[in-house]
Amino acid sequence: MSEVEERVALTPERLAKVQEIIKRYPAGQQKSALLPILHLVQEQFGWVSAASMDMVAELLDIQPVEVYEVTTFYTMFHLEPVGKHVIEYCRTGPCCNMGGEGVYDHLKNRLGIKEKETTADGVFTLKEVECLAACGWGPCFQIREKFYLHLTNDKVDEIIDELRN
Amino acid sequence: MAEITKILTEHIDKPGIETFKVYRENGGYNAVEKALKEMTSDAIVEEVKKAGVRGRGGAGFPMGMKWSFLAKPEGVPRYLVCNADESEPGTFKDHYLMKSIPHLLIEGMIVSSFALGANKGFIYVRGELMYVIRILENAIEEAKAAGFLGKNILGTGYDLELVVQPGGGAYICGEETALLESLEGKRGNPRNKPPFPAVKGLYQCPTVVNNVESIANTPWIVMNGGDKYASFGVGRSTGTKLISASGHINKPGVYEIPLGISVREFMESDEYCGGIRHGHQLKALVAGGSSVPILPAHLVYETAEGNERLMTYESLSDGGFASGTMLGSGGFIVMDETTCIVRNTWNFSRFYAHESCGQCSPCREGTGWMTKVLERIENGKGSMSDIDLLVDVAKKIEGNTICPLGDAAAWPVASAIRHFRDEFEWHITNPTEATKPGAIYRGEPILA
Ligand SMILES: Cc1cc2nc3c(=O)[nH]c(=O)nc-3n(C[C@H](O)[C@H](O)[C@H](O)COP(=O)(O)O)c2cc1C
Ligand code: SF4
Ligand code: FES
Numbered sequence: 211m212s213e214v215e216e217r218v219a220l221t222p223e224r225l226a227k228v229q230e231i232i233k234r235y236p237a238g239q240q241k242s243a244l245l246p247i248l249h250l251v252q253e254q255f256g257w258v259s260a261a262s263m264d265m266v267a268e269l270l271d272i273q274p275v276e277v278y279e280v281t282t283f284y285t286m287f288h289l290e291p292v293g294k295h296v297i298e299y300c301r302t303g304p305c306c307n308m309g310g311e312g313v314y315d316h317l318k319n320r321l322g323i324k325e326k327e328t329t330a331d332g333v334f335t336l337k338e339v340e341c342l343a344a345c346g347w348g349p350c351f352q353i354r355e356k357f358y359l360h361l362t363n364d365k366v367d368e369i370i371d372e373l374r375n
Numbered sequence: 376m377a378e379i380t381k382i383l384t385e386h387i388d389k390p391g392i393e394t395f396k397v398y399r400e401n402g403g404y405n406a407v408e409k410a411l412k413e414m415t416s417d418a419i420v421e422e423v424k425k426a427g428v429r430g431r432g433g434a435g436f437p438m439g440m441k442w443s444f445l446a447k448p449e450g451v452p453r454y455l456v457c458n459a460d461e462s463e464p465g466t467f468k469d470h471y472l473m474k475s476i477p478h479l480l481i482e483g484m485i486v487s488s489f490a491l492g493a494n495k496g497f498i499y500v501r502g503e504l505m506y507v508i509r510i511l512e513n514a515i516e517e518a519k520a521a522g523f524l525g526k527n528i529l530g531t532g533y534d535l536e537l538v539v540q541p542g543g544g545a546y547i548c549g550e551e552t553a554l555l556e557s558l559e560g561k562r563g564n565p566r567n568k569p570p571f572p573a574v575k576g577l578y579q580c581p582t583v584v585n586n587v588e589s590i591a592n593t594p595w596i597v598m599n600g601g602d603k604y605a606s607f608g609v610g611r612s613t614g615t616k617l618i619s620a621s622g623h624i625n626k627p628g629v630y631e632i633p634l635g636i637s638v639r640e641f642m643e644s645d646e647y648c649g650g651i652r653h654g655h656q657l658k659a660l661v662a663g664g665s666s667v668p669i670l671p672a673h674l675v676y677e678t679a680e681g682n683e684r685l686m687t688y689e690s691l692s693d694g695g696f697a698s699g700t701m702l703g704s705g706g707f708i709v710m711d712e713t714t715c716i717v718r719n720t721w722n723f724s725r726f727y728a729h730e731s732c733g734q735c736s737p738c739r740e741g742t743g744w745m746t747k748v749l750e751r752i753e754n755g756k757g758s759m760s761d762i763d764l765l766v767d768v769a770k771k772i773e774g775n776t777i778c779p780l781g782d783a784a785a786w787p788v789a790s791a792i793r794h795f796r797d798e799f800e801w802h803i804t805n806p807t808e809a810t811k812p813g814a815i816y817r818g819e820p821i822l823a
Contacts, residue, residue, distance in 0.1 A: 233536045236452070236495075239578055241560035249502065251653035254467050276560075283562040283732075286502050292532040294652025299501075302464045303665060303722045304708050307622045340546065340726050341665075343501055345706070346620055355505040 218261040225248050228269055240270050240322055244280055248287055256289040285339065293328040293335035298352045301338045304345035313349045316363040320370055333374055382595045382615045383588065384631040387475050393510065395517035398478040406594035407523050407572055410486040411531045425601025427613040432586030433664060433704040434457055435688050444573040445491055446581040455493045456558065456580040457484060457590055459500040460542055460549035460599060464665035464726060468617035469587035471629040473500070473507050473771065476516040481537065483590035485523060486597050488535050489675025491583055495536050499554050500771020502541040511539045533750070546730035550778045551584040555734065564732050564777035588617050609635035612687035616702070622709035625649035638684045639676045648709065655711035662691050665723050666783030668698050668790030681781035696790065714796050715815050720791040721749035727784030738781040741772040744790055755806030762799050766792055
């Protein structure tokens with residue numbers, strides 16, 4: 211219990227950022243700050259827990275359900291704990307044309323996990339996503355803000371080795 | 376060859392162009408000076424109308440006309456919202472433009488907001504592009520420090536704040552009313568129309584929503600005039616267009632083309648796609664993002680009537696749904712003979728099923744159905760009646776939904792069956808063959 215409560219305070223820098231974000235919108239429209247703040251929450255904790263959703267509701271003076279219905283609608287928010295690196299792999303047609311399916315099979319073999327699973331050492335979680343607006347530079351995946359483009363089996367191996375060390 | 380004018384990408388490869396300093400040294404922000412000091416709002420709207428620039432987000436609606444619909448009730452704020460959600464499979468031009476030359480969009484936002492009488496503008500960027508959001512926020516800070524944004528811009532008395540808003544990963548938020556809902560901190564459910572955003576948009580105030588590329592055209596139009604812009608292109612397809620080229624070509628990437636060059640030139644010249652890779656054959660083209668009808672090879676360079684197919688709104692849609700497609704968002708997806716059309720159709724269908732917001736039952740249920748049926752055909756478990764079932768479901772979705780996502784899901788399926796029916800049938804009659812790894816149907820697509 212105490213662990214959960216500890217987890218749901220944003221850092222003072224992020225709290226200051228929350229106040230700055232709320233001021234971007236007209237008075238009374240603070241709910242517009244919801245998505246930017248959820249991104250801040252995920253940046254800090256790696257995922258969005260029920261406790262942190264309640265915290266966000268309080269920060270914005272809205273009902274908790276208004277936060278829940280948003281986090282469950284948008285695919286970027288992880289609603290369960292994830293590994294240190296979440297690999298968000300593009301599975302959409304244009305990337306498949308560029309060889310995306312073969313590279314994906316290689317990645318899954320290499321990690322020894324399926325979609326939505328986390329490696330035993332807790333380093334990688336694998337998630338399939340739709341088109342990342344990088345189709346001509348595919349196959350591609352994203353880890354947090356970084357795009358990994360023009361993937362090949364060898365390149366995937368290099369990336370995994372580097373992130374594991 | 377005639378000299379090709381680059382309206383958006385002329386300076387894009389210059390080192391440091393992402394900084395205010397280098398952008399300004401290359402003539403950047405001159406349009407803000409000219410617009411705010413020498414022009415009235417109405418005069419700018421007039422130039423944009425004359426330019427004939429059509430919305431680059433996909434629908435191709437004339438930008439100047441959209442601007443002139445904006446309601447202007449006294450004392451009510453108006454908003455300009457830039458649609459940078461770019462999620463249509465095959466499209467990555469706005470991503471490229473924003474990351475490479477962010478100040479072009481900021482400059483466009485300033486002159487466009489001034490033209491519309493808006494004092495606040497939002498740039499709604501898909502959340503996956505957080506690094507681009509940081510680039511844009513940095514550009515805004517630089518422009519503000521130089522006096523081009525904020526209070527009393529260049530001493531003219533005009534105030535403008537720009538806010539960059541991240542999405543959360545949902546294709547539907549590219550639809551303009553879903554985008555507005557999302558910007559208000561809600562689920563991205565498209566609104567019923569009317570009222571249109573021009574009357575009741577963001578926070579129920581009059582709002583214009585335009586695509587990144589549309590807005591990025593406005594500084595050039597302010598500097599050079601609408602007539603000059605309209606002198607490029609053919610007929611109602613004026614100016615240039617960014618094309619995102621992907622798939623089985625030698626040079627995937629983003630290209631700015633003058634509207635009106637031939638599809639063949641775009642596909643084969645070294646300046647653009649550089650031809651089909653490794654000497655392979657063209658099998659099919661999706662010309663304008665995943666939601667437009669697919670074209671078989673024999674309808675790519677020529678229309679059904681035998682006219683040369685051009686890169687224009689009109690020529691690409693020549694033949695309607697029977698034998699044409701659409702320019703859409705310019706997502707040019709090229710497929711050679713190693714492509715399985717059934718698998719590709721299933722993949723696209725799964726995309727729309729995944730991205731349906733679920734509000735209307737034809738879209739919610741229909742996209743799910745189509746995906747299931749396509750998956751079973753792809754896996755060698757389909758029956759002949761499944762093909763007609765797909766056509767039937769696609770028909771029932773089309774035109775029966777709140778927003779065009781339903782149509783976008785139906786067209787790729789309907790057109791794939793129209794042009795590649797034999798390939799679907801082959802999957803059904805030869806399940807063992809069709810499900811072998813790497814097995815591809817190489818028969819001739821039937822004529823439309
Ligand atoms: C499902 C769906 C997704 C869309 N996605 C985008 C998008 O990612 N970017 C965009 O600019 N327009 C998108 N649009 C079109 C917008 O609704 C709107 O027409 C456009 O932003 C208007 O700008 P424009 O007139 O400058 O093109 C989408 C439409 C639909 C129906
Ligand atoms: S057509 Fe689909 S995406 Fe559009 S409003 Fe209806 S259910 Fe939602
Ligand atoms: S299909 Fe993978 S980035 Fe577009």
